[in-house]
Amino acid sequence: QVQLVESGGGLVQAGGSLRLSCAASGRTFSSHAMGWFRQAPGKEREFVACISSRGGRTYYAASVKGRFTISRDNAKNTVYLQMNSLNSDDTARYYCAQGISADYLYTHEGGYDYWGQGTQVIVSS
Numbered sequence: 001q002v003q004l005v006e007s008g009g010g011l012v013q014a015g016g017s018l019r020l021s022c023a024a025s026g027r028t029f030s031s032h033a034m035g036w037f038r039q040a041p042g043k044e045r046e047f048v049a050c051i052s053s054r055g056g057r058t059y060y061a062a063s064v065k066g067r068f069t070i071s072r073d074n075a076k077n078t079v080y081l082q083m084n085s086l087n088s089d090d091t092a093r094y095y096c097a098q099g100i101s102a103d104y105l106y107t108h109e110g111g112y113d114y115w116g117q118g119t120q121v122i123v124s125s
Contacts, residue, residue, distance in 0.1 A: 009119030
């Protein structure tokens, strides 16, 4: 059974940084692309970033490009999201997801078949 457990969320002031982690178990982590999505109150869940199975390729939503960095450590079965220069628009629940493909970088939810429960990020202005 695949499990994804996010951590690292919290309350941060605007301009600050947070690093989210997502620990995976249940199937071969290094065989799957990974993604981060987020959902703000009253809004639909949206794509944030994704990374290929070996970490060689990444892709970001325009709203976070240059501020967020996705990375992974396949030895630890963990994917990370480093978030810098946070602003109030980044307030959301952040979810990690495991891709159905090793290297195709999906930006929609259909490209992912397992999801974590999410971790809350609140940016105060």
